Amino acid sequence: MSATWGNKLKMTVFGESHSAGIGVVLDGVPAGVKLDLDFIKSEMARRAPNGGEFSTPRKEGDEFEILCGVMDGVAEGTPICAVIRNTNTKSSDYAQLKDIMRPSHADYGYRVKYDGNNDYRGGGASSGRLTAPIVFAGAVAKQLLEAKGIEVVSHISSIGKVKDKKFGVSITAEEINALRGAVLPLLDKSKDEEIRRVIAEARADGDSVGGVIECAVTGIKAGLGDPMFDSIESVLSSLLFSVPAVKGVEFGSGYAMTEERGSVVNDSWYFDENGRINTRTNNNGGVLGGITTGMPVVFNVAVKPTASIFKEQDTVNVATGENVKLSLKGRHDPCIVVRALSVIEAVAALAIYQFVGE
Amino acid sequence: MSATWGNKLKMTVFGESHSAGIGVVLDGVPAGVKLDLDFIKSEMARRAPNGGEFSTPRKEGDEFEILCGVMDGVAEGTPICAVIRNTNTKSSDYAQLKDIMRPSHADYGYRVKYDGNNDYRGGGASSGRLTAPIVFAGAVAKQLLEAKGIEVVSHISSIGKVKDKKFGVSITAEEINALRGAVLPLLDKSKDEEIRRVIAEARADGDSVGGVIECAVTGIKAGLGDPMFDSIESVLSSLLFSVPAVKGVEFGSGYAMTEERGSVVNDSWYFDENGRINTRTNNNGGVLGGITTGMPVVFNVAVKPTASIFKEQDTVNVATGENVKLSLKGRHDPCIVVRALSVIEAVAALAIYQFVGE
Amino acid sequence: MSATWGNKLKMTVFGESHSAGIGVVLDGVPAGVKLDLDFIKSEMARRAPNGGEFSTPRKEGDEFEILCGVMDGVAEGTPICAVIRNTNTKSSDYAQLKDIMRPSHADYGYRVKYDGNNDYRGGGASSGRLTAPIVFAGAVAKQLLEAKGIEVVSHISSIGKVKDKKFGVSITAEEINALRGAVLPLLDKSKDEEIRRVIAEARADGDSVGGVIECAVTGIKAGLGDPMFDSIESVLSSLLFSVPAVKGVEFGSGYAMTEERGSVVNDSWYFDENGRINTRTNNNGGVLGGITTGMPVVFNVAVKPTASIFKEQDTVNVATGENVKLSLKGRHDPCIVVRALSVIEAVAALAIYQFVGE
Amino acid sequence: MSATWGNKLKMTVFGESHSAGIGVVLDGVPAGVKLDLDFIKSEMARRAPNGGEFSTPRKEGDEFEILCGVMDGVAEGTPICAVIRNTNTKSSDYAQLKDIMRPSHADYGYRVKYDGNNDYRGGGASSGRLTAPIVFAGAVAKQLLEAKGIEVVSHISSIGKVKDKKFGVSITAEEINALRGAVLPLLDKSKDEEIRRVIAEARADGDSVGGVIECAVTGIKAGLGDPMFDSIESVLSSLLFSVPAVKGVEFGSGYAMTEERGSVVNDSWYFDENGRINTRTNNNGGVLGGITTGMPVVFNVAVKPTASIFKEQDTVNVATGENVKLSLKGRHDPCIVVRALSVIEAVAALAIYQFVGE
DSSP: OOOOOEEESSEEEOOOOTSSSEEEEOOOOTTTOEEEEEOOOHHHHHHHHSSSSSSOOOOOOOOEEEEESSSSTTTSSSSEEEEOOOSSGGGGGGGSSSSSSOOTSSSHHHHHHTTSOOOOOGGGGGGGGGHHHHHHHHHHHHHHTTTOOEEEEEEEEEEETTTOOOOOOSSSSSHHHHHHHSOOOOGGGGGHHHHHHHHHHHHHHTOBBBBBEEEEESSSOOSSSSSBBHHHHOOOOHTTTTTTTTEEEEETHHHHHSSSHHHHHHEEEOOTTTOOOOESTTTTEEEEEEEEESSSOOOEEEEEOOOOOOSOOOETTTTEEEEEOOOOOOOOOSOOHHHHHHHHHHHHHHHHHHHOOO | BBBBBEESSSEEEOOOOSSSEEEEEEEEOOHHHBHHHHHHHHHHHHHHHSSSOOOOOOOOOOOEEESEEETTTEEEOEEEEEEEESSSSGGGGGGSSSSSSSSSSSSHHHHHTTOSSSSSSSGGGSGGGHHHHHHHHHHHHHHHHHHHTTTEEEEEETTEEEEOOOSOOOOHHHHHHHHHHHHHOOSSGGGGGHHHHHHHHHHHHHHHHHHHEEEEEEEEOTTTBBTTTBBBHHHHHHHTTTTEEEEEEEEEETTTHHHHHHHOOOOEEEOOTSSOOEEEEOTTTEETTTTSSSEEEEEEEEEOOOOOSSEEEEETTTTTTEEEEOOOOOOOOOOOHHHHHHHHHHHHHHHHHHOOOO | OOEEESSSSSSEEOOOOOSSSOOOOEEETTTTTTTOOOHHHHHHHHHHSSSSSSSSOSSSOOOEEEEESSTEEEEOSSOEEEEOOOOSSOGGGGGGGBBBOOSSSSHHHHHHHHTOOOOGGGGGGGGGGHHHHHHHHHHHHHHHTTTOOOEEEEEEEEEEEOOOOHHHHHOOOOHOOOOOHHHOOOSSGGGGGHHHHHHHHHHHHHHOOEEEEEEEEEEETOOOOOOTOOHHHHHHHHTTTTTTEEEEEEETHHHHHSBOOOOEEEEEEEEEESSSSSEEEOOTTTTTTEESSSOOOOEEEEEESSSOOOOOOEEEEEEEEEEEEEOOOOOOOOOOOHHHHHHHHHHHHHHHHHHHOO | OOOOOEEEEEEEEEEETTSSEEEEEEEEOOOTOOOHHHHEEEEEEESSSSSSOOOOOOSOOOOEEEEESSETTTESSSSSEEEEOOOOOGGGGGGGGSSSOOOOOSSSHHHTTTTSSOOOOOGGGGSSSHHHHHHHHHHHHHHHHHHOOEEEEEEEETOOOOOOOOOOOOHHHHHHHHHOSSSSSSSSGGGGHHHHHHHHHHHHHOOOEEEEEEEESSSTTTTEEEEEEBBBHHHHHHHEEEHHTTEEEEEGGGGGGGGHHHHOOOEEEOOTTSSOEEEEEEEEEEEEEEEEEESEEEEEEEOOOOOOSSSSEEETTTTTTTEEEEEEOSSSOOOOOHHHHHHHHHHHHHHHHHOOOO
């Protein structure tokens, strides 16, 4: 363990893919805040599987019940518990997987850790399904941030080898709105078709493809973050790496900076005409020494290709001790990146609220 | 804040670049462990500035005094406090920097956060000097890990655009020993000369250069790590991003995986001839679903070019409200990567001990 | 906040007296433990209201649903969430209490803290009802402790001015069994009748009465507890004072020791015939310097009289700004002490597990 | 462990009675606060041994060095580390005590916990000397509280069987000032002589005597404290029980309330002539349901007689396995209560700051 995270907002996530239910306890929502339940539902719909080629903004999603902490739509200040029932869980599909370890899945590590007592059906507690309660919590955090003028927005930075543009030094309200309205949020819309094709081809091949999500937090003031161990980057990365399939995190220009000289990538300060302090570039992604600079906080995450593929793979049967072949069946996403946008934004919102919350 | 980190080993770091002293309180070292003070000193010497072209294994370093927690060289079980006095601090060099914000340094964020009361001399609490007590703590953690058969080792993965090889699927004792004995730890020794030249050129130009450090933890069992929020990757990345100049973290193949299909990068399981379960590749860096697989835990970090350069830069004077030019003086490392190896290993050791410690 | 407590076992409690449900997330139950659901139910029945003169061991109680973390009755190692639906909540009874602050209840402090947004019905989140999920968690902890030979047992030390005996230096299995089988757990059974009368008289008068619960933890080894801030006494007292109506905590002889000289109350050590180290007295309640001595850990808690009484009381209407009279209606316990035994044992079990758990 | 406590102010205490030094790292002091070093010294002098019949306000005390976190007397916002060197430690006095367990001291528990590696000299880490850094931290907290109009004050409630008065419902500035100026802080000064005699007699007999300290926090608003597990009482009691020799904690009337009926001890609310809400009595010590009521927070602690006495006692030699006689030598306080006043106030200040700090 730990299933509990946070300080200003403390969230505790519970459940498994095929348990009776999953959910979250969210402690610290300020009393008196009117929760925008429609917004929460729409955020959860962005994440939910929907049968399309990838996630679409259709407003359908996991239905949640709020057990406590909210009265007449208003936060009471006490813990909010939201429960999502698991339905349509065809556990029988997973019977063959009890002893056969799916490659690049958590099956084997979990089996060792829990001595075989973990619920292996659908990945159990390691399932991407557990990001649903996180999106619930993140939607609340987003709402709290918006009241402070802080926006969290993301786009597909790449799918496979097809790359979108990167965020610029400043990010406009128009860009934010355009990304939010898009089925496939891209800064360079000309890449839309190519990305659809890459995903469709992976699907047709019974295979999967990965990608990169770039996320920005705008409207954030300078001076936030806590040295040494609660730096903006520490808190954000810690949560980002809790999201299944994330294998890399960069702030600003990240690895690209390592190839350059300081004189090229240092972000020069200047006073603009309004007397506001800015940097001419934002290679550091809005964070220096773990503290915000007042520029947008920009980071991206590497999302590996969906581990579940239909192609035959080599693996082991830990019960028999044999090397075996495995061909997965059922429904699998050929590309998890589109659905993951809402999850990355959710944890970004939760992480940032840690520094600006009451 | 927070200056305190950890659970099994809890470390609290204090001090500023020009304060009377800096240090660490390390709580949780098991009673009865004989501390290898020579090893601690040699680790600190790897990190300490030494006037060479980059850090060498010369056994000189920050001298520490252990105030408590150790009796006759043996850990008592109670907190260990080690203090390093700051000497040779030419604070006058920094007088001009009180109001002039060094580009890509934490100066401005700190000034806003602490309302101008922070010690700006030498970067104050944001100084890389604060990694010295972390290396002290990491050296203790390394010693505790070694008693459990766990090794932490790193190499220079790249400096500027010059790239070393990556760790292979398995990492041998010979490789580990070779890296530990090297002034410039590289897997591909043929890159030694080129890397020295890149650093020397940056120095000659009054400029700096970045790089990537790849680190591996070997001898680690499957089943370690805690879902959801204390995954191996979450805990490691959180500490790694506390290290100044780190701007990216990848596990295993990281971003490279996002360009490939699942069928290409999924790590296949197999029983080897000894009945041990392995993967044929280690693209996931020894971690799946936040839990160790039993393969080496492999990650790398992006270290940006040293922010301090002698070349003239644009910046601001926050007292006068003017845009100004800045030319830094004094001693600066043209490349921090070599000295940072010991720091990355230190935080890796501390993070991993969290999962295997008593 | 915080609704989350603990380390080895981490519990997160949620809900209000009149919300849809209340419950607990319990993280850290070791994988593979077969949960004794009947035992959990019987513990919850000890706490549940039952209409008798005080709590009886009738096996009726709050019905809970386990949403996750348990498969085929066995703990999976992942978080267990148990939900108890609130039923038979006559919220209308409480309409008059929205603005009238019940004396010695949390109403006013909560109203100020949550700016009037808290659910005031039935005391909301401050209701004693929230101890039900704690008893669930405590029952699990008790089961884990019993597997280690550790027993938690309590008795009524006093009701009003009627006093039971105190635990002796050693506590036998017979005493433990006798207390567990009793409707009114007393060491001196001769006080049974008098105590029943005191409670009955308070009830007849529309009044209430307090008491003291003495609790012991047996089978506990020496050397447990963590200086400085996680002493046995610190951790236990912190949880004990989370229980509504607890206003005092003593370890061993507590306040009585302050009236004596050291030579009288110091606990002398001796080797017994089996070479085991004991103390001749246990005035320190099994804890010295925050660490267990190997003697039973003994403490007691002061439980104030139930705040809810039928007698007319002076108070305020915060909406009108007037001083008013209040006569409460409905069902109220004349003495909460008997039901509180299971709660005190539950938190004791949770606190002690912190020091002996995996 | 844990040697670290807190949230708004996080303190980490280190050291042993005979180590090179002891000290504290205090993280979270707001940047820009001018530290009143004279006040800190005077608080430490209240606690320090001074050779008198009990502690006097002579301004002598443990000398501390501030290593970092303060520049020109002003808090920088980063961690403050204060170190106190141990001097005049006659370790040879303790050679006989290595294997002989002092009754009612932590010796045996520590020896078991740390497997004999703990520094036994002078009680090592369990020594009352470790309260010196806590008083340092508490003095800072007091200063921060005073800026918010919050005062922490205490008096001797009893020594042996001699009892002072209790605090009334309201506590005046005059009372606070009188207590602060007194060598022996009593509400009923007529008890001064009797208390001196009780202590002197204990000293003359080579014995010791205990007592009770009552402490009040005034100027505190309603609505502070966090359900469930960070109630005012939980946080306060947790810290209070970290203080050596404390064996009981009561809030308000505590145990006395358990003997009364609800109608007698319930605290009635009323609006006073200024429209302020008060209670006519304060039996609940300013806390209901874990939340402040706006009345003074009042609690008391039981301090057992000093465990070290000169009279011969029975105990064990754990090395030889024999029951032995022990006669302690050296300097010992016949009554620790007077010196403990500053420690109790210190932890009260730290605990309360948790709820009002930035």
